Amino acid sequence: MTLYRDTAMVLRVQKLGEADRIITLLTRRRGKIRAVAKGVRRTRSRWGARLEPFNHVDIQCYTGRSLDIITQAETVDAFGVGLVNDYPRYTAGCAVLETADRLVAEEGEPAMRVYMLLVGAIRALSDRERDASLVLDAFLLRAMSHAGWAPAINDCARCAEPGPHPAFNIAAGGAVCPRCRPPGSVMPSRETFALLDALLHGDWTTADAAAAATRRDTSGLVAAHLQWHLERQLRSLPLVERRATAAT
The missing domain is CATH 2.40.50.140 (Nucleic acid-binding proteins)
Structure with a gap:
């Protein structure tokens, strides 16, 4: 023993x-x-x-x-204590816990970075100083980066041509140039690309200033990218209430 x-x-x-x-x-x-x-x-x-x-x-x-x-x-x-009486924060927290559980598949294998990201995200949600959706999306992007699934944001995901590029394709791995763009790619706004980059790298000044529509578009891309790589839907993610408090 x-x-x-x-x-x-x-x-x-x-x-x-x-x-x-x-x-x-x-x-x-x-x-x-x-x-x-x-x-x-x-x-x-x-x-x-x-x-x-x-x-x-x-x-x-x-x-x-x-x-x-x-x-x-x-x-x-x-x-x-800081989550159970706040539905948007509680559901965002549930999505964070479920994502951490799914990403760390092997029991007993060290996962220090995911642990630190998890504690930081739940603390940020509990402290209520930042918008819950931004905290959730930042956690998902950084956790995917640790798993090797971070979406390409500036350079083309297929040929690595420097951007910015106008299109985004989940299956291709993120931003794609006009030459590599597969059918069915979406065309996010430049503000959406900027918010993705800000959340991935911790630029909270840019993230907090994002408009509500930009936050919604970004959340959709992040959720789709994560679930593509997990090859299954997170049960808690559809329950997350995206109630943005963006500056206008």
Whole structure:
């Protein structure tokens, strides 16, 4: 039996038996793990509430045959407090958690960058200082960059010709020049390309100034690009309420 300690974000929970739960966590050092929390569904459990989605926790576990066992959990950040009463932020947070869960496919493999992106995104949503849609799209773009799926924004995705280019094609990998443009490509505005670049590189001055229509178009491209590469739809993404608060 090996005992270990780590910090983690709770991604999701599943019922197990009458009183236990299987907790899926993204940890700082061990990547994604699934662990059993015994007795946490009992009303007298003193630490079951700490192992809920959106919580950032310090956990102690020991390795089991198939699933690890959680023996202790302490709250580091209770991010859910800032999300559960705000539907747009809550749904954006759910999409962030589900994306992190899908992107880190292998359990036990280190995923430090995704962990840091996840904690930063959930903290930003909970603090309510930025528009929820912008935070979600920035997380999705940066997480895709880590996975090697970042869309081409300036150079052509097919021939690498320097841009800017007028067309965008999901299957081709992003921006495409007139020579490489496949049928069915869309023609986003220059403002949409600028917002994609700003979100990917953390230019929040440009992102916060984007118009509501530009934010909607950008969100559509980001969601389509992510789900193309995942080869499946995120269950939480259609529920996200895109209520922009852009400057006009």
